[in-house]
Amino acid sequence: MPTETDTMRDRFLDVTSRLLDEDPRLALVLADISAAGFARAAERHPDRVINVGIREQLLIGATGGLALTGLRPIAHTFASFLVERPFEQVKLDLVHQGVGAVLVSAAGSYDWPAGGRTHMSPGDVALLDTLPDWTVHVPGHPDEAETLLRHAVKDGDRNVYLRLSVHRNALARPVVPGRFLTVREGRRGVVLAVGPMLDGVLQATEGMDVTVLYAAGVRPFDAAGLRAATGAGAAADVVIVEPYLAGTSDREAHEALAEVPHRVLGLGVPRAEHRHYGSIDEHLAAYGLDARSLRERITLFLR
Amino acid sequence: MTATKTISPQHRPHLHQGYGFEDLPALMALMTGAEKHGPAATSTLDALWVLYDRVLDVRPATFGRQDRDRFLLSKGHGPMAYYAVLAAKGFLSPAVLPSFGAYDSPLGHHPDRLLVPGAEIGSGSLGHGLPLAVGTALGLRAQGLTDPAVWVLLGDAEFDEGSNHEAVAFAGASGLDRLHVVVIDNSSATHGWRGGIAARFEAEGWSTATVDGRDHEALYAAFTAAHPGRPHAVVARVEPKES
Numbered sequence: 184m185p186t187e188t189d190t191m192r193d194r195f196l197d198v199t200s201r202l203l204d205e206d207p208r209l210a211l212v213l214a215d216i217s218a219a220g221f222a223r224a225a226e227r228h229p230d231r232v233i234n235v236g237i238r239e240q241l242l243i244g245a246t247g248g249l250a251l252t253g254l255r256p257i258a259h260t261f262a263s264f265l266v267e268r269p270f271e272q273v274k275l276d277l278v279h280q281g282v283g284a285v286l287v288s289a290a291g292s293y294d295w296p297a298g299g300r301t302h303m304s305p306g307d308v309a310l311l312d313t314l315p316d317w318t319v320h321v322p323g324h325p326d327e328a329e330t331l332l333r334h335a336v337k338d339g340d341r342n343v344y345l346r347l348s349v350h351r352n353a354l355a356r357p358v359v360p361g362r363f364l365t366v367r368e369g370r371r372g373v374v375l376a377v378g379p380m381l382d383g384v385l386q387a388t389e390g391m392d393v394t395v396l397y398a399a400g401v402r403p404f405d406a407a408g409l410r411a412a413t414g415a416g417a418a419a420d421v422v423i424v425e426p427y428l429a430g431t432s433d434r435e436a437h438e439a440l441a442e443v444p445h446r447v448l449g450l451g452v453p454r455a456e457h458r459h460y461g462s463i464d465e466h467l468a469a470y471g472l473d474a475r476s477l478r479e480r481i482t483l484f485l486r
Numbered sequence: 487m488t489a490t491k492t493i494s495p496q497h498r499p500h501l502h503q504g505y506g507f508e509d510l511p512a513l514m515a516l517m518t519g520a521e522k523h524g525p526a527a528t529s530t531l532d533a534l535w536v537l538y539d540r541v542l543d544v545r546p547a548t549f550g551r552q553d554r555d556r557f558l559l560s561k562g563h564g565p566m567a568y569y570a571v572l573a574a575k576g577f578l579s580p581a582v583l584p585s586f587g588a589y590d591s592p593l594g595h596h597p598d599r600l601l602v603p604g605a606e607i608g609s610g611s612l613g614h615g616l617p618l619a620v621g622t623a624l625g626l627r628a629q630g631l632t633d634p635a636v637w638v639l640l641g642d643a644e645f646d647e648g649s650n651h652e653a654v655a656f657a658g659a660s661g662l663d664r665l666h667v668v669v670i671d672n673s674s675a676t677h678g679w680r681g682g683i684a685a686r687f688e689a690e691g692w693s694t695a696t697v698d699g700r701d702h703e704a705l706y707a708a709f710t711a712a713h714p715g716r717p718h719a720v721v722a723r724v725e726p727k728e729s
Contacts, residue, residue: 210628212621230628238652241617245653248621251606253552254628256621271611272649276618279608281600 191328191347192217192289198329199257199287200224202336203231208255209336214242216260216289243269246284247276255285255336262288262304262346270310278314283340287332291348292427292452293467297460305428305452308401311344312431318343318360319402321378321426326355327399334360344402350379350426350463358399363408367395372420372485373412377401377432380424380472387477393485401425401432406439419445422481424472428452448484450477505574507535507702513570516583517593523566525725529672529699530639531567533722536705537637537668538575546576549604555634556622558607560615561641561670562596569593569602577604613647616640616667620653623665635664642671642683651686657717658690665717667692668709670699674727687719699724 196217202209203224210231213221218234225232231254235241242258242265249256258265265288266273277284290298292305311317318341322328328347335343338360356364363375366385369392376384377398388395394412398405413419419440423432429451436447452470459469467473471480505513510531515521537557544554559568566586572578578593585591592601596610607618619638626634640650657665669683679686684694693713697704699722708720 210625230624233624235652235656238656240613240649241620241652241656244614244617244649245621245624245656248618248623249625249628251618251622252625252629254625272614272617275608275611275614279598280618 189325190349191322191325191351192349194325194329195259195287195289195332195345195347196220198332202333203228206255206336208253210249210254210256212242212246212249212256212258214239214260214264216264239264239269240272243272244276247272247280247282250277250282250284250340251280255283255340257285257287257336259287259289261290261302262292262307263290263302266307266310266344267304273311274314277342278316283342285332285335285338285343285345287345287347289347291346291350293463293470294349296462296466299460300456300458307344307346307427308425309428309431311402316342317402318400320345320360320400322347322358322399323352323378323381323397324355325351327358330358331360331399346378346427348379348426352379352382356381356397356399358397360400361403361405363405363412364397364399365394365412366397367393369393369395370414372422373409374422374424374481375409375432375436377423377425379426383467383472383474383477384424386474387481391478391481391485393481401435404432404435404439406435409436409439413440413443413445417444419443420485421445422448422450422484424477425449425451428454446484448480450480504576507539509574510535510567510570513573513580513583514566516580517566517569517586525672526727527564528567529641529670529724529727530561530564531571532700532702532724533639533668533670533705534567534571536702536709538571540706541709542635542637546604549577552629553631553634556606556619556636558609558615558619558622558636558638559597559605560607560609560619560638561612561644562609563641565593565595565597568597572602572604575604578602612641612644613649616650616653619665619667620657620662623657623662626664627662632664635666637666637668640667640669641674642669642679643674643676645669645679645683645686646675646677654687654692655690658687658692661691661715662717663713663715666709667717667719669719669721671721671723672725672727682721684719684721692716693718694721695719696721696723698722
């Protein structure tokens, strides 16, 4: 059962193993990553738990083939090898074939800083933005990851990306897919915190007169929720804090607020390569995403 | 595209089951406007015909059934022979063939499964069909459908793409015995395949046969050879592309 220290990936292993027992339409495709964690599920369901080895083009191609036969496949590995490496397979073997799958990533943008650039995928959500009709969930807590995973598996034949991270918030929020959650209300602007960025944003904006929205998912973008949060005023100031490439959701915010004068500050992982190792906290600080940096940047923008 | 020639089974009283192999050039002419076609345009024609005429258990009436055989055209370039065979077998109306490549046509220069009746996959970018076929074979097996065969057609130059080699190794190791590949070898791979293409499959535990890709009886025998516990690859050799 969940503990204070369990990770989203632990929860994914546990819940998916149980879903495989319950749902004969569910299949899981792996490329060695997490295979040990699914060993028991593979014993129980040898035909529906498939480890293709270190072959990520095949990971997505076989996932597309499974979907063509009517199954609901989940494909899982680190984000860099799930979205970036086999991107053309994502584009053609899923989207172009008109079939759907659930892609569940781990390691995200900065989960393993000592692993360096090769295991960092800050561009995954931006890449998926080049394709039509993706749902993108970015949970900030293992409980939210479970809710969103269960939703994704039952989400028809949609293509769904579930972005898991070891970076997490202390508390789970009552997330509803496709909806932003109002965590705090204020009058001087709106700060939209995505997934694991919420705790840092709440700390950064302590005592500030701003609305804090929480997004455990960014595609589809809850445009109505953002508009409502900006109020009926003549202008809107919006800060978006995302755990991947800075500015990824700026375009969505501009579209949502197209009818009103507005400003958007997009904060997240910088595009430049950051050739340092160390810890997640050190990387967040270097990216200007720790609470102190966030407070400075948000204050400057709203001044 | 000015071809105006029309053909139909009614005009060929000797045929009772529809079109025959000898009708395919005329069907292709509806797309190409040419009476004769070079080796490159017809490199897949004989293999496709033998598969659809004598091997695959799939017809327009059964295309919606889960237990149909699947044919995945991975080499989506030069699909006129494929469209001609689909038309001959009743998946497509020959009346749409002259629209080949036109704005509203279902028939692109690479096939799109959402537009072409009878097409299992959309292809064109090389190296996608075999991994999709692996997943299809896995998906059928997982649903207890151990009868349907999954066939995928590749070209020898397409075999350059590394994604094929991911699939060949995995399928061999997994003993995916409902998976079948036909490689049309017209010697078009830039660097060739020293030792032959079949050797790549054999090394990964596949059953293989290499035959004359114009000889229908040889193709049929190779396509229907038993291969218990192993996937099966047929290399069909045809005239070099530049001949």
